[in-house]
Amino acid sequence: DSGVTQTPKHLITATGQRVTLRCSPRSGDLSVYWYQQSLDQGLQFLIQYYNGEERAKGNILERFSAQQFPDLHSELNLSSLELGDSALYFCASSPTGQSTEAFFGQGTRLTVV
């Protein structure tokens, strides 16, 4: 158990809908990363937050947004969903804002139908 909690574990939704994925980092970790993993794209970095502020941005679509709250949990919002958004979405946390060992949650499997 990494100490990172992601909910829900599975999510099935229709095209055009909006969903929210939630991540609780390990106790004491200030940094949260979001990744998308699909079969044809590998593990894609989406965005990183550190202590409530956006720190780095990857290939995150405009339809996607994220935030980190004062209690350090984070949410990833995906809107106007398309079939191609079906993927595993991982959250990871680390103690600092710089790249050190990252601890991954078990992921949310999103299926868009």
Added chain:
Amino acid sequence: SQQGEEDPQALSIQEGENATMNCSYKTSINNLQWYRQNSGRGLVHLILIRSNEREKHSGRLRVTLDTSKKSSSLLITASRAADTASYFCATDAGSSYKLIFGSGTRLLVRP
């Protein structure tokens, strides 16, 4: 695009043999990490090597880093069926805070 690319994409070996996976990256780095992922599950950190280190060991794992060639290798000695997983390298892409993963090597260890 990915910062790191692993080679080979897939590797099948017999239990007891050694497995070597390679990772190449594009930009300067502060450190390079290796992670393991069992099918459909979260990634687990294996080892971190800093840019000023050339080799590091952890149990049956040996990692080398050649910054002049922008490459790293992960050696798993005396492999076990339980080592079957995908292995990813990850770099911090230099001065940014991003942690960027390669495309991964799928390792199958046959009993």
